[in-house]
Amino acid sequence: MSGRIILQEQPHVIGQVKTAPLPGFEGIEAQPYDFFTPQPIKGARAYYLRNILHDWPDHKCKEILQNIRAGMTDESVLLIDEMVLSKRDAPWQATQLDMAMMTCLAAKERSEFEWRTLLGDAGFEVRSIRRYTEGCQDCVLVVAPAPE
Numbered sequence: 001m002s003g004r005i006i007l008q009e010q011p012h013v014i015g016q017v018k019t020a021p022l023p024g025f026e027g028i029e030a031q032p033y034d035f036f037t038p039q040p041i042k043g044a045r046a047y048y049l050r051n052i053l054h055d056w057p058d059h060k061c062k063e064i065l066q067n068i069r070a071g072m073t074d075e076s077v078l079l080i081d082e083m084v085l086s087k088r089d090a091p092w093q094a095t096q097l098d099m100a101m102m103t104c105l106a107a108k109e110r111s112e113f114e115w116r117t118l119l120g121d122a123g124f125e126v127r128s129i130r131r132y133t134e135g136c137q138d139c140v141l142v143v144a145p146a147p148e
C-alpha cells in the first residue's frame with residue numbers, strides 16, 4: 001500500500017515498542033496518542049478502530065468518535081471492526097462478552113440499532129456493514145461524517 005500506516009496507542013503502551021520499525025510490521029509508524037484528545041492525524045484516507053468502542057459506554061464513545069471526526073475530510077472513512085449483535089439468537093460467545101463488558105467496564109457489545117444510534121449522535125452516517133464471521137458476529141462498519 002502506498003501512503004503511511006500509523007499505529008496509535010496510549011503512551012505507556014506504545015512506549016514498550018523499543019525498536020523502529022515495528023518488528024514484523026516494517027513501514028508502520030508507532031505514535032503515542034490518547035483517543036480522548038484531538039486526533040493529530042488530519043485527513044487520513046481511513047481511520048481504523050478494532051475492539052475499541054465496546055470497552056466504553058456511549059458517552060465516552062461519543063468523545064472518541066468526535067475526536068476522530070474532527071480530523072476527517074470528505075475523503076476520509078472510519079472503519080469500525082467490532083461485533084454487531086443479532087436481534088435474536090446471538091451466539092453465546094457474543095452474549096457472554098456483552099455481559100463481561102457490562103459488569104467489568106459499564107460498556108457493551110452493540111446491535112445494529114445501537115451502532116446506528118451512537119454513530120448518528122456522534123455525527124456519522126453508516127455507509128455499509130460488512131460481516132466477516134458468523135460465529136462471533138464480527139463486522140466492519142464503514143462510516144463517514146454525516147453531511148452538516
Ligand SMILES: C[S@@+](CC[C@H](N)C(=O)[O-])C[C@H]1O[C@@H](n2cnc3c(N)ncnc32)[C@H](O)[C@@H]1O
Nearest residue numbers: 008009010013033034035036049050051052055
Ligand atoms: C480491547 S484492546 C484492543 C486492541 C487492538 N485494537 C485489538 O483489536 O487487539 C483496547 C486498546 O485500547 C487502548 N486504549 C485504552 N485507552 C486508550 C486511550 N485513552 N487512548 C488510546 N488507546 C487506548 C488499550 O491500550 C488497548 O490496547
